[in-house]
Amino acid sequence: xxxxxxxxxxxxxxxxxxxxxxxxxxxxxxxxxxxxxxxxxxxxxxxxxxxxxxxxxxxxxxxxxxxxxxxxxxxxxxxxxxxxxxxxxxxxxxxxxxxxxxxxx
Amino acid sequence: xxxxxxxxxxxxxxxxxxxxxxxxxxxxxxxxxxxxxxxxxxxxxxxxxxxxxxxxxxxxxxxxxxxxxxxxxxxxxxxxxxxxxxxxxxxxxxxxxxxxxxxxxxxxxxxxxxxxxxxxxxxxxxxxxxxxxxxxxxxxxxxxxxxxxxxxxxxxxxxxxxxxxxxxxxxxxxxxxxxxxxxxxxxxxxxxxxxxxxxxxxxxxxxxxxxxxxxxxxxxxxxxxxxxxxxxxxxxxxxxxxxxxxxxxxxxxxxxxxxxxxxxxxxxxxxxxxxxxxxxxxxxxxxxxxxxxxxxxxxxxxxxxxxxxxxxxxxxxxxxxxxxxxxxxxxxxxxxxxxxxxxxxxxxxxxxxxxxxxxxxxxxxxxxxxxxxxxxxxxxxxxxxxxxxxxxxxxxxxxxxxxxxxxxxxxxxxxxxxxxxxxxxxxxxxxxxxxxxxxxxxxxxxxxxxxxxxxxxxxxx
Numbered sequence: 382x383x384x385x386x387x388x389x390x391x392x393x394x395x396x397x398x399x400x401x402x403x404x405x406x407x408x409x410x411x412x413x414x415x416x417x418x419x420x421x422x423x424x425x426x427x428x429x430x431x432x433x434x435x436x437x438x439x440x441x442x443x444x445x446x447x448x449x450x451x452x453x454x455x456x457x458x459x460x461x462x463x464x465x466x467x468x469x470x471x472x473x474x475x476x477x478x479x480x481x482x483x484x485x486x
Numbered sequence: 487x488x489x490x491x492x493x494x495x496x497x498x499x500x501x502x503x504x505x506x507x508x509x510x511x512x513x514x515x516x517x518x519x520x521x522x523x524x525x526x527x528x529x530x531x532x533x534x535x536x537x538x539x540x541x542x543x544x545x546x547x548x549x550x551x552x553x554x555x556x557x558x559x560x561x562x563x564x565x566x567x568x569x570x571x572x573x574x575x576x577x578x579x580x581x582x583x584x585x586x587x588x589x590x591x592x593x594x595x596x597x598x599x600x601x602x603x604x605x606x607x608x609x610x611x612x613x614x615x616x617x618x619x620x621x622x623x624x625x626x627x628x629x630x631x632x633x634x635x636x637x638x639x640x641x642x643x644x645x646x647x648x649x650x651x652x653x654x655x656x657x658x659x660x661x662x663x664x665x666x667x668x669x670x671x672x673x674x675x676x677x678x679x680x681x682x683x684x685x686x687x688x689x690x691x692x693x694x695x696x697x698x699x700x701x702x703x704x705x706x707x708x709x710x711x712x713x714x715x716x717x718x719x720x721x722x723x724x725x726x727x728x729x730x731x732x733x734x735x736x737x738x739x740x741x742x743x744x745x746x747x748x749x750x751x752x753x754x755x756x757x758x759x760x761x762x763x764x765x766x767x768x769x770x771x772x773x774x775x776x777x778x779x780x781x782x783x784x785x786x787x788x789x790x791x792x793x794x795x796x797x798x799x800x801x802x803x804x805x806x807x808x809x810x811x812x813x814x815x816x817x818x819x820x821x822x823x824x825x826x827x828x829x830x831x832x833x834x835x836x837x838x839x840x841x842x843x844x845x846x847x848x849x850x851x852x853x854x855x856x857x858x859x860x861x862x863x864x865x866x867x868x869x870x871x872x873x874x875x876x877x878x879x880x881x882x883x884x885x886x887x888x889x890x891x892x893x894x895x896x897x898x899x900x901x902x903x904x905x906x907x908x909x910x911x912x913x914x915x916x917x918x919x920x921x922x923x924x925x926x927x928x929x930x931x932x933x934x935x936x937x938x939x940x941x942x943x944x945x946x947x
Contacts (some may be wrong), residue, residue, distance in 0.1 A: 384719030385905075387614055387737040389656060391629035393538070412534070414522075417628040424719050424737065426613050432866050433891065437613040439863075441620035442527055443520055443568075444601045444748070446896035446930075447611075447863060457896070462568075464522055 384424035400469040409465055415439060416448045416460035419471070427460070429475040450474055488515045490562075492809055493578050493591040494752065495569050498526020499795045500787025501597035502552040504809075509560035511810040516589065517556070518567040518580050520929075524553050527619065528600055530626045541653035542626060543646075545795075546803050547688070551894055552799065571926035572596075574753045578780045579939070586939045593782050593809045596752055596770075597802060600745035600788035603767075603848055604901045605639060607856045609713030610741070611863055614721040618647050618742035630655035631813035635738035636723055638662040638711065640846040645693040652700045658712045659736050661697065661707040662725055664743070664849045673845035682837035686794075705732065709851060713739055743848040746904060747789045753924035755780055763916070764843045765792050766853070767904070768921040775808035776801055784809060797835035839888040853908035861909070862902040864895020882910065883922035893922070896930050902946045 396411040402422065409418035416438035419427050426435025428449055438448035441461045448460040451472035460471075492508050494501045497519035505515050511763065517524070525532045528550030529896060536550060556563055564582060571579035576594040579586060602617040609615060619638055624630040632651060637644050637658045648658050680687055697704070706728035712724040716735070723734045746767035757770045757778045769791040776784040786805040787798035804825055811821040855861065857870030867890050875889055883899070883906055886892050892906060893899035899906075902920050910919055927936075 384613070385737075387633055387635075388624060389633050391539075391631065391654075395627050411626040417624055417630060420624065421628065421630055424613060430866055434611060434866070435613050436611060436863075438617075439616055439620060440602065441616075441623040442601070442902075443929075444897060444900045445863065447656040449896070464521065 386421055387424040388421055390421050398467050399467075400416050400465060400467075400471055402471050403473055411465075413465055414441075414461050415450065415452060415458075415463045415465050415469070415471060418465045418483060419448075419450070427473050429473075431476055433475075488590045488592040490514045490589065490591045491813060492516070492593045492595060493518065493576075493589060494595045494597055494788070495519075495578065496526065496597035496599055496789070496855040497521075497524035497556075497563060497565070498597060498787060498798060499528060499549065499552060499622070499660060500599070500789075500798035500802035500805075501526070502556060502596065502802070503799040504595050504597065504786060504806040505561050505563075505752070506552070506555035506558065507803050507806035508809060509558040512815050513560065513810065513813060514563045516591070517561065517563045518569055518578070519563070519565050520568040522565050524556060524563060524565065525549060526795075526834065526848035527623065529553070530623055532626075533815045535626065539629060539654075541650050541655075543650060543653075546626075549723045549795070568929050570752065570929045570931050572751060572783075575687070575802040575834055575946060576774060576780075579926075581929075581935060583931075586931065586935050588939070591782075592813065593784065595776070595784045595786060595805050595809065596755070596789060597787045597798075598748050598751055598789045599798075600792060601748045601900060603743045603746045603852075604904055604906050605741040605743050606851050606859050606861060606869075607713070607852065608856065608859050609674075609721075611860050612713055612715050612721065614715060614719065614737065615713055615739045618644055618740040619745070619855075621738065621740050622647050622650070625650060625654065632658070633737045634659050635740050636660050636662060636721075636734050636736045636741070637740050638664075638708065638723065638725070640665045640849075641742055641744045642690055642693075642842060642846070643744070645690065645697065647740070647742075648702065649693045649696045652696055652702070657700050658702055658740075659704040660705065660734055662723075662727065662734070664708050665846050666707040669847060670845050671843050676841035676844060680838040680841040681805070683834050686835075686838045708732075709849065711741075711851065718792045743852060744846060745788065749789065749921070750898065750900065750928040752778075752785060752789065753921055754926055754928050755783060757783060757785070759921045761806045761921075762791060764840065766848055767792070774804070776805035791834050793832075793839060797832055800828045800832035800835060804832070813910075829894060835889065853905070854912055855908075862890075862892040862895065864897050864901070865893075867892040867902075869905070869909060872906065873912075876909065876912075882919065883907075886910075887922075898924070898928065898930075
């Protein structure tokens with residue numbers, strides 16, 4: 382589902398960082414967290430729970446763990462505690478992770 | 487032998503002010519903070535926002551002074567450092583850049599601050615529903631403004647965020663407040679004391695005036711919160727106010743019901759905790775200097791009981807003076823003399839709290855949510871399932887956790903402990919409920935990182 386971002390990003394000068402989300406190119410201002418970049422990009426879910434419910438980053442301060450995504454192949458990464466870097470590969474998560482980082486139903 | 491004199495956990499107002507005082511007093515200080523920059527949540531990115539994002543206001547910008555004071559040869563600040571274990575000694579184990587290590591210190595100051603009180607209602611887990619403080623973090627760190635948002639809940643932070651949004655040119659669609667006229671009336675008896683904190687009181691009134699001037703619709707005594715999302719991702723917010731059912735459609739529903747101390751680290755450290763009935767939260771027990779019942783451990787700031795940024799900075803100073811005294815750097819007389827200014831500041835900063843606590847209490851419907859409401863976001867456990875377990879004899883946090891997995895997810899109960907306590911105390915208000923146990927690792931850590939950690943060095947006999 383395509384949902385517009387729920388935030389308006391102020392037009393500030395500065396570098397932008399390129400990353401990919403589920404393989405598609407995206408960008409965000411330099412210096413922001415992965416969670417902020419994802420919320421600026423879209424208003425849709427970034428994680429699906431075991432029961433299939435969509436979630437997005439919630440507390441933005443490392444407390445709630447609803448922002449978990451796969452970053453550069455590492456699953457269950459707290460997007461709100463991770464600064465976005467050039468060329469990062471970000472993937473949304475669905476369901477449980479297995480110990481090797483793959484999907485286990 | 488301790489590697490440093492003082493480790494401060496948390497670079498918010500309490501930790502930063504303590505670091506400056508301790509370093510100037512001659513101690514070697516290591517500050518660890520898990521965020522990328524010092525400031526805590528209240529002054530998040532304050533140094534990065536110098537001369538920009540003026541809509542955040544002067545009180546926010548003033549926090550830059552505390553960050554500047556960290557520039558001292560005796561202070562080492564490590565950001566991106568997550569403390570996950572605290573042992574007797576004291577010894578602090580922390581993770582940074584995927585590697586963990588243990589550092590010993592003569593003293594540890596826990597200045598880990600607060601978190602927003604979870605606000606559970608049907609729909610609070612949907613994309614588009616967030617804590618108002620989380621949206622404020624996005625304003626501070628990424629220049630992101632909430633689009634067409636409804637602010638819902640109660641408390642002074644709600645007014646501050648509304649005013650910041652107005653000044654940034656993205657005013658909220660509406661303000662839905664839960665406090666009632668009766669609560670405001672009851673709070674008025676605390677107004678005389680609040681006058682000692684007059685600047686704070688006046689600031690609050692100026693925020694409300696700004697919201698009025700911007701003609702943001704306000705609903706008070708709102709109740710029966712419930713949210714759903716439409717096909718195109720909009721949030722539909724249902725509530726009751728002004729004697730009838732209301733619906734607001736928005737991009738973002740930002741909720742807030744005050745903040746509560748983050749106590750995972752203080753509980754895991756074995757510090758005694760008490761229930762603060764006025765603030766509806768557990769807090770670590772401590773003396774007037776922030777010293778706890780555990781040797782070498784002090785607490786300061788909102789993690790020790792909610793008082794706000796100014797109170798936190800003053801408490802940090804007091805803790806640092808006491809630690810300097812215990813380290814032999816200050817005589818008791820000098821400590822007491824130098825504490826006078828911080829004590830007065832602490833008194834002024836706390837003067838408004840009794841008024842705020844009574845005027846903006848968390849409503850019963852979030853402390854004791856309806857059966858269909860999800861209580862544990864991680865493991866998706868509803869209030870109804872928890873109530874069923876309690877009826878079947880489950881007692882206390884631990885039995886609920888082991889039987890339902892409620893609180894067993896990665897947030898370790900941070901999002902459900904407060905609600906669970908509400909459910910456990912239904913119909914037995916007088917019965918004391920102990921705080922849930924917290925154990926290391928107090929933040930999740932990868933097994934590989936744990937395995938790579940060399941065991942702490944034994945002291946030679």
